[in-house]
Amino acid sequence: MLSGIGRKKRIRGLLSEHADSLITGEDRSADILADHPDEAPQLEGLFKLANRLATTATPVEPSPDFVENLKGKLYQLQILENERRAAWDSRREQAMKVSRVLGLIISIIAIVALLARFASAIIRLVAFLTARRRKTPATA
């Protein structure tokens, strides 16, 4: 004798099995009820309800025009999106090249400026030392 939980689990399994048989076009209500007479009182009504659902909820065909039109629209949209993405990637690549060149130029300017300052400092030092040497009188 199954416990409450076990019995509930079995009933759920049988309902699921029945539903799966219905969606494949086969009604196994009689077989399942015959194999599980203890559960018949609970299952019978639910099986009938499931049968009604299976006959009521039939697939509906969309309009062929709608299907075809939407397909064409999506095709065009993706082409446009691909073009937009390619244009964006191209612009981004160009921007990166420009920024790399600018970066190089700025770096060169900075190095030149640094060298200029260094050279200027050396020239001032040499000038200072030279001037100082001229001012100091020669010792006899």
Added chain:
Amino acid sequence: MGVTDEQTDLHQLDERELVEQARHDPDAFGEIYERYVKRIFNYIYYRTGNMHDAEDLTSRVFQRALQHIPTYVDKGVPFSAWLYRIAHNLVVNWHRDRGRRKVVPLEDAILHSLGSHAPENVAESHEEHDILLEAIRNLPEDRQQLLLLKYVERLPNAEIGLVMKRSEGAVKSLYHRTLIALRDEIERLGQANGAGPPSRHKPSEPEAT
């Protein structure tokens, strides 16, 4: 227009390869579209109840998928689960925007499916179907979604679980509770309409939360 070799190749690709290619290839995305458009349309149709909104939302699902597929991350679940999630979110927003929580009656689908029946049976069937549909409409969204994925999309529990982000066991449990709730709702509606409840014994099954 005949099928080219390239199109034949796309038909033969498995889902993972196809999704990878669809990130940049319109033909590959078109193949994905063809594989799933009817399923997504059906799902949305049953949750909105009319063709116009179903077409509109289906368009938006695939446009959104197209927009985000370049960044789609394969987490080992079917691609359809991602599409169903997009569809579900759009339908939820649709309901919220319209101030409605319920599914509109599916008159079109019912009339279509009853087209071959004799007139005298149609009236009786209409009433039963109306009650069934109204009962489904009164269910919480997750239970409506489960019934649609199971009976309209005909998905196995494992795939339903991936769409609804639940385990297979949780899906079975939810299905059981959904049927009970649906049965109770049909009985309630039948009593409200004065038809009286169907004569059956309802087992004292406490509903799990």
